[in-house]
Amino acid sequence: SQTIHQWPATLVQPVGSPLSLECTVEGTSNPNLYWYRQAAGRGLQLLFYSVGIGQISSEVPQNLSASRPQDRQFILSSKKLLLSDSGFYLCAWSATSGSQPQHFGDGTRLSIL
């Protein structure tokens, strides 16, 4: 069966510091991969998605970036965090064939001080 791993679970960072969040998927090949952010009490905002290695589409222009160095690895980065980057970051995967749902990792709760 497929599993998705995200780490770390929680992170507290000062303003202006860099960020790297990692997500890996097991048990499937060539998945679609997604990064979402959920602000407190709000809906899910799609940040990036990827249909293959090195292929990244950005939905929201901001100081975040994403990379997919391997088929089942998706990384969310920032060079300098802002206070507004606080939130719950979720990685998700879906199969590429047909109308498939997305499955989420456990998320990373990021607090910026």
Next chain:
Amino acid sequence: QKEVEQNSGPLSVPEGAIASLNCTYSDRGSQSFFWYRQYSGKSPELIMSIYSNGDKEDGRFTAQLNKASQYVSLLIRDSQPSDSATYLCAVQEDNMLTFGGGTRLMVKP
């Protein structure tokens, strides 16, 4: 701009009652429809998928889809306190999901 609308709630129902959660969407090209449950502080969990008009039942859950009215609903029978969570409606076109803001359900013992 694709939109998915849900009443934010909270929807409060007594234990054992039927909870009815509703969702409308704007894009007639939408192909697939999903319901996710999200407990406080946790990630969304897929609970139902529906692809064609009509009803789909899975245990205590029934999803209903009406593409002509652009309307999706989720019924939870015999509601339990453990069903208390936020329920997210998601509408798919191609590889992309558009999520509603979620409805918070509270089931009172």
